[in-house]
Amino acid sequence: MSAFERNRSFTQLIEFEIEPRQQQALVSALVEQTERLAQGCGGFLNASVQASDDGRRVLNYLQWQSREAGEAAFRRFESGEQDFWQLILTHRAKTVSFGSFQVHSSIARSHDDALHCHLPD
Template structure:
């Protein structure tokens, strides 16, 4: 049995390809941008910003309670409300790749080191 689609959390992945000298500044800018998203949009669950060892890539991982919540936040990116496109230009991203995913299976360790597995659909 599959869980209804609206009960699944939603993940957005945004990968930036940049020059290594831009990586630290981009991570800092994305951190501030992501904090604004967390405070300003309902349905925000979590975010991670990851930097590659070679300095050429940054991955922004955003998780939302629903597809609708994630898409509403992304629409604000496109309208310029959060200055996302300016952030891309300012850090001279060579490429930016967007991906959207429904969460179907989740693993996590609890505070007592027990492994919790959730099969969503």
């Protein structure tokens, strides 16, 4: 892996397909879990929990400074330290899809309303 690839941030996307009556409870549980990750895992950059309008899907977006940081956090999920598998069972997820992505560029609006593009070093 080149230095350029190592310096790219790393994104994990976890999509849950659920019954609409489970959506709000799952969103709340993921928000709580994401807050614990932000406090307890090194390399955390940002995250969001998103709910579909039809009530059938929830997307958890997690961004890390590196692939290693993201994978270490996921190992905490697998070991039960963050109760991830219990979360899936409790909220009766029909399917759970995982995706991992290297960030090649990002664009964001700053507090002064300017757009900033970031390309990894």
